[in-house]
Amino acid sequence: MTQRPAIFRPCEAPGVASVEDGIVLLDGPDGIAVSMTPQAARDTAESLRQAAELALGGSPNAASDGTPR
Amino acid sequence: MITTNVLRNRDGGDLPADEREILEGAIADVKLHPAGHVAVRQGEPVSVSMLLVHGFMTRHVDAADGRRHLVAVHVPGDFVDLHAYALKRLDHDVAALTDVTVAVFPHAALERIQLQHGHLTRRLWFLTLLDAAIHRQWIYRLSSLNASARVAHFFCEMNARLLAVELSDGKKFALPMTQVDIGEVCSLTNVHVNRVLRQLRELELCTVRAAQVEIHDLSRLAALGNFEPHYLYLNRSTATRAAGQA
Numbered sequence: 001m002t003q004r005p006a007i008f009r010p011c012e013a014p015g016v017a018s019v020e021d022g023i024v025l026l027d028g029p030d031g032i033a034v035s036m037t038p039q040a041a042r043d044t045a046e047s048l049r050q051a052a053e054l055a056l057g058g059s060p061n062a063a064s065d066g067t068p069r
Numbered sequence: 070m071i072t073t074n075v076l077r078n079r080d081g082g083d084l085p086a087d088e089r090e091i092l093e094g095a096i097a098d099v100k101l102h103p104a105g106h107v108a109v110r111q112g113e114p115v116s117v118s119m120l121l122v123h124g125f126m127t128r129h130v131d132a133a134d135g136r137r138h139l140v141a142v143h144v145p146g147d148f149v150d151l152h153a154y155a156l157k158r159l160d161h162d163v164a165a166l167t168d169v170t171v172a173v174f175p176h177a178a179l180e181r182i183q184l185q186h187g188h189l190t191r192r193l194w195f196l197t198l199l200d201a202a203i204h205r206q207w208i209y210r211l212s213s214l215n216a217s218a219r220v221a222h223f224f225c226e227m228n229a230r231l232l233a234v235e236l237s238d239g240k241k242f243a244l245p246m247t248q249v250d251i252g253e254v255c256s257l258t259n260v261h262v263n264r265v266l267r268q269l270r271e272l273e274l275c276t277v278r279a280a281q282v283e284i285h286d287l288s289r290l291a292a293l294g295n296f297e298p299h300y301l302y303l304n305r306s307t308a309t310r311a312a313g314q315a
Contacts, residue, residue: 020264025216033216035258 017041071096071122071172074146076192078233078307079199088189095178096120102165108149109163115153117173121145124169125245128161129253139253141203142166142227142246146234148196154179167245195302202300211256214295219255220265221294224275224282229298229311239287239310245280287313 011029018025024041026034036044050060072092076084084092099122102108109115111131126149128141140161143149149163154176183190203226210222227244231237246254248262255262270276274290276283284290291297291313298311309315 018264020260023258023260025261025264027215027217031211031213031215033219033255033257033261035261 071099072120074122074234075120075148076195077146077235078304079195080302080304081192081195082304084189084192088186088192091182091186091189095174095182096172097175097178098173100171100173102169102171104165104167104169106165106169107162108165108171109153109159111160111162112158114158115150115156115176117175118151118154118179119149119163119171119173121147121149122170122172125166126169126171127164127166127250129164130161137253139250140207141200142254144227144230144234145236148193151179151193152197152200166250199302202302206300207254216255216257216261217265217268218294219257220251220262221269221274221290222296223251223254223294224284225287225291225294225296225298225311226301228282228284228287229301229303229307232311233301233303233307239284239315241281241283243280244277244282289313 008030013029015026015028015032018027022038024036024038026032026036026041053062054060070089070093072084072089075089075092076082097117108119108126121143123145126143126147127139128143128149130138130140132138149171150159153159179193182193206222206226210219214222224244228237228239228242231242232239236242248259248266251257252259252262257265266277269290272289272293273285274293275285296312298308301308301311303311306315
């Protein structure tokens with residue numbers, strides 16, 4: 001039996017954040033469309049950054065360029 | 070006739086005169102409801118089904134956190150709760166988005182049609198299957214499209230459905246929905262909808278003003294929303310127009 005390729009795969013393109021009326025809007029990747037308060041956006045960004053560092057095999061406390069903090 | 074818009078411009082052809090007469094004969098009452106009226110409440114027993122004659126109605130689900138989710142928008146010609154004939158209670162509310170006129174069909178009358186008129190029964194079944202097809206596209210819209218594509222897809226769908234009942238000329242139609250309503254359909258905040266509507270205007274795809282949608286370039290709007298009208302089972306000429314290819 002041939003296996004169908006998965007429709008949902010990890011995104012390679014980043015989402016795009018923008019500001020509208022003091023709210024942070026995140027469009028993409030894929031079907032993501034989220035509105036966040038500035039604080040929620042900042043916390044989400046930090047959480048994403050830490051998870052990305054872990055996924056890359058580094059420390060969650062590394063700076064965004066991978067150097068230890 | 071009250072049932073003029075039922076199955077109008079769909080695959081399989083309009084209802085023939087004899088079946089339309091049978092359907093008209095099954096109407097027990099015609100009612101007017103004001104905007105905001107909840108015609109059917111989730112979970113309550115139902116013994117009639119309603120055909121929307123004039124105006125717009127919605128189906129919505131109230132979440133446990135108190136938020137309302139619009140899960141369907143109905144236009145004239147839609148049987149808004151024909152599925153209640155089989156289910157006898159609904160898993161959602163049905164409400165009037167505008168002042169509406171509805172034709173009321175007792176389930177006993179629909180049962181007589183089912184027992185005596187097999188072809189008409191299949192055509193009515195087509196309507197509930199059409200509802201299901203639209204729901205599938207709404208799932209696709211929310212799971213796979215970004216904000217601007219969701220709104221573009223929704224506008225294209227409403228244009229197509231209103232085109233079928235001649236309430237859109239293919240370029241302009243009334244859509245008596247607030248930005249909050251559109252946000253509920255597309256799972257977007259009011260702020261996000263506001264930004265998307267501005268983008269669509271700046272891209273010269275469509276303009277929304279005073280509850281009117283004016284489409285400037287339907288083929289580009291459809292391309293942005295990945296919209297193809299096949300799931301609406303329109304007849305060929307209407308489908309071609311709905312896709313912006315006419």
